[in-house]
Amino acid sequence: MRFLPLALLLVATPVAAQDLTPAETAKVDSIVTDTLARNGVPSASVAIVRGGRIVFAKAYGKQSETIATPRTDAPYQIASISKQFTAAAILMLEDEGKLSLNDTVAKWVPGVTDGDKITIRQLLSHTSGLQDYWPQDYSFAAMEKPVTPQGIVDRWAKKPLDFAPGTQWQYSNTGYVVAGMIVEKAAGKPLLAYLQDKVFKPLGMKAIDQDLAVGKDFPQGYHRYALGPVRVEKPAARGWLFAAGELAMSASDLAKWDIARMNRSLLPADDWQVQETPILLTNGKSTGYGLGVFAGTAKGRKFVEHTGEAVGFLSENIVYPDDKAAVVVLVNSDFSNAFTSIAGQISDLVLPPAAGAETADAETAKTAHARAVFDELRAGKLDRSTMTEDANYYFDATASADYRDSLSKLGEPTEFKLLRPARLRGGFVNRNYGVTYKDRTKLSVVTYAEPDGAGRYEQFIVMPAE
Numbered sequence: 001m002r003f004l005p006l007a008l009l010l011v012a013t014p015v016a017a018q019d020l021t022p023a024e025t026a027k028v029d030s031i032v033t034d035t036l037a038r039n040g041v042p043s044a045s046v047a048i049v050r051g052g053r054i055v056f057a058k059a060y061g062k063q064s065e066t067i068a069t070p071r072t073d074a075p076y077q078i079a080s081i082s083k084q085f086t087a088a089a090i091l092m093l094e095d096e097g098k099l100s101l102n103d104t105v106a107k108w109v110p111g112v113t114d115g116d117k118i119t120i121r122q123l124l125s126h127t128s129g130l131q132d133y134w135p136q137d138y139s140f141a142a143m144e145k146p147v148t149p150q151g152i153v154d155r156w157a158k159k160p161l162d163f164a165p166g167t168q169w170q171y172s173n174t175g176y177v178v179a180g181m182i183v184e185k186a187a188g189k190p191l192l193a194y195l196q197d198k199v200f201k202p203l204g205m206k207a208i209d210q211d212l213a214v215g216k217d218f219p220q221g222y223h224r225y226a227l228g229p230v231r232v233e234k235p236a237a238r239g240w241l242f243a244a245g246e247l248a249m250s251a252s253d254l255a256k257w258d259i260a261r262m263n264r265s266l267l268p269a270d271d272w273q274v275q276e277t278p279i280l281l282t283n284g285k286s287t288g289y290g291l292g293v294f295a296g297t298a299k300g301r302k303f304v305e306h307t308g309e310a311v312g313f314l315s316e317n318i319v320y321p322d323d324k325a326a327v328v329v330l331v332n333s334d335f336s337n338a339f340t341s342i343a344g345q346i347s348d349l350v351l352p353p354a355a356g357a358e359t360a361d362a363e364t365a366k367t368a369h370a371r372a373v374f375d376e377l378r379a380g381k382l383d384r385s386t387m388t389e390d391a392n393y394y395f396d397a398t399a400s401a402d403y404r405d406s407l408s409k410l411g412e413p414t415e416f417k418l419l420r421p422a423r424l425r426g427g428f429v430n431r432n433y434g435v436t437y438k439d440r441t442k443l444s445v446v447t448y449a450e451p452d453g454a455g456r457y458e459q460f461i462v463m464p465a466e
Contacts, residue, residue, distance in 0.1 A: 019055045020048070024349050031345045032060050039336040039464045040230050042222050044329060045076055046342070047251035050350055052262055052324035057252045063332060064220035065232065072252060076219050076330035077210040078315045079245035079308030081254070083176055084275065085195055086243040087124045087292030089183045091271040092198055098186040101274075108182040112157045118165045120182060123175040124291040125279040129161030132172045134240070135426025135448055136459045137334065139311045140390045143236040152177045152242070162427055169279075169287040170424045173244035180243020191243055203260055205253040210310060211238040213248035221312010224335040226377070226462040227410070227443070228402025233312035233334065245308060251328040258319045258326035261304065276304050276321075301351070309334060316343040325350045335463040337444060363418060363431070370433055370447060371416045373460055378407035388450070388458045403462065414438050427451070428458050434465065442466065 020028070032044050043061030047054055059070035067074070093099050099108070105123065106115035114129070122128040133156040134140075156174045163170070180191045187194040192209055200207045213219075214235055223233035260266045276295040278286045288296055294305045302322050308315040312332060316339045319326040327350065329343045376382045382400065384392050395403075415436040422431045428448035435443040444465040448458040 020050070020349070025056065027349060028056060028058075028346055029060075032058075032342055035338050035342050035345070035466070036061050036331075038466070039333075039338040040224060041331050041333040041336055041338045042230065043070055043219065044331045044339070044342060045070075045072060045074065045219075045251040046330075046346065047255040047326075047328040048346060048350065049255050049258055049262075049319075049324070049326035052259060054252060054255050054259070057255070059251075064216070064218065066216040067219070073206075073250050074219050075206070075208055075213050075248040075250055075253075076315065076332060077213060077221070077245075077248045077308075077310040077313040078254060078317070078330065079210070079241065079310040079313060080173075081306050081308040081315055081317050082241070082243070082245045082247040083124075084292035084306060085199060085247065085257075086176055086179055086183065086191065087275055088199065088267060088271070089187070089191065089194055090120060090124060090179060091267060091274065091291070093183065093186045095268065095271065099182065103182075105178060105182075108185055109153065109178055112153065112178060113159060113161055114165065120179065121279070121291070122165050123172075123179045123182075125287060125289055126169055126171050126175060127166050127279060127281065127287065128172060128175045129163045129165050129168070129170075130157055130172050130174045130178070131159050131162050132156075132170070132426030133174045133177075134244075135171075135428055135430070136390065136394075137309065137446055137461050138394050138459065139234075139236045139240075141393050143240050143311075146237040147239040149177050149181050149239070149242050151239070153181070162424070166282045168281065168424070169289060171426070173241075176244035177242050180246075183243065192246065199257075199266065202266060203256050205249065205256050207247050207249040207253060210241060210246055210248040218248075219313075219332045221310070222333045222335075223312060224333070224463065225399045225402035225406070227406035227464065230333070236311045241310065245310060251330050254317055254328050254330075255326060258317065258328070261319055262321050262324050262326070307340070314339045316340050318343060318347070320351065323351065335461075337463075337465055341466040363422065366422070366431060366449075367416065367418050367433065370431065370445065370460075373457065374407075374413075374416065374433075374435070374445060374462070377403045377460070377462070378410070380404035380408070386456055387460070388456045391457050391459060394459070407462065410437055410441060419444075424451075435462075 043063045045059040048056040057072045059072045101121040105112050105118045118128045183191050221233040275291045305318040315330045327343045329339045331339045413435045419432045419434050422429050431447050433445040442465040446461045
């Protein structure tokens with residue numbers, strides 16, 4: 001995901017094991033409703049864990065075109081938050097003696113590039129070198145047709161590796177698809193069936209395949225081109241997330257998993273510890289990522305965190321194990337940072353006030369070029385030679401018109417700046433920019449560009465920001 005772990009913005013202090021006060025409850029309501037209104041996000045489902053138990057669960061706003069009243073039990077698509085469950089399945093199978101984290105991929109899935117050099121541990125820690133099949137924050141053309149895990153492997157996991165296994169960290173959904181295939185071979189049953197037996201039923205959780213969480217009884221995903229109208233988003237065809245993000249569940253059910261993490265229940269304590277221990281690269285540098293989760297310590301407080309993005313959905317799950325606290329925020333939009341903003345503000349009720357975010361150094365030339373493309377979009381005169389085939393697919397007539405119409409009326413920005421250092425993702429270079437206007441309107445620009453040669457954009461998405 002494009003968003004940094006929320007815990008990096010928080011200061012440490014003990015947390016009280018108590019219910020939310022009426023004033024705190026009112027504050028949560030205000031945080032959520034105000035943030036949704038500012039960003040145009042239709043709905044949110046929120047759960048708060050305090051003192052090791054769920055003390056708050058509520059749904060807000062418009063969950064779909066057919067759900068009249070928001071429901072706390074409605075299952076939102078949690079996307080990449082699912083990765084920690086895939087990793088847990090691997091750990092459980094290792095406990096059963098059916099595989100080892102040190103097994104090579106070639107032992108289980110034939111045909112993967114350098115599969116005899118990649119371990120299961122490297123798949124789960126995003127250090128395998130396998131190229132990410134979905135780095136974009138939009139659904140690309142191929143996602144209109146169903147796919148199988150083997151289909152993803154055949155198209156992406158048989159390419160040359162982006163780097164030698166263990167030498168770099170780069171987020172890879174592809175690696176998790178391979179890991180899910182290994183779970184199914186070792187367990188002798190579908191991944192979701194294994195998780196139902198080993199995790200969801202024991203914890204009293206209700207989780208379903210996100211491909212099946214569609215229709216009149218389920219939250220509906222929404223999209224927005226820049227500041228244009230909020231539109232119902234067309235789901236991707238079946239099969240595109242699998243073990244990389246296959247689950248849909250309510251905020252409260254995800255909070256039950258968080259409580260198990262805090263209490264070191266269900267899984268042996270050493271399994272939880274293995275999952276939460278950041279992997280080291282071959283040069284000794286920490287990745288900040290364990291097995292399916294970001295993990296670390298910020299200003300004296302331990303955190304375990306992951307975000308998720310599906311077509312039309314965003315989610316945040318952050319746990320403070322030592323403080324017995326957690327915040328879950330699920331929204332039915334794939335635009336704006338409302339989900340992390342809500343989680344950050346709510347965390348301030350459970351934990352201390354947030355410190356200021358760090359400012360990244362600017363890359364002058366790249367920032368100037370990104371600003372030029374931004375200006376082209378608001379003028380409706382995009383130079384398509386600066387875009388890849390997938391990006392040109394994204395900027396169809398509707399998208400281009402929404403970008404032009406919504407951005408042009410804002411006038412000239414007062415600031416366009418890089419928000420953090422560039423980083424690799426799916427073979428592209430990810431840069432995030434912040435745009436500010438005189439009336440204090442703020443936008444986020446999330447880009448992925450080719451690393452060499454023409455440096456064309458694979459993605460150039462504009463969305464509201466806090």
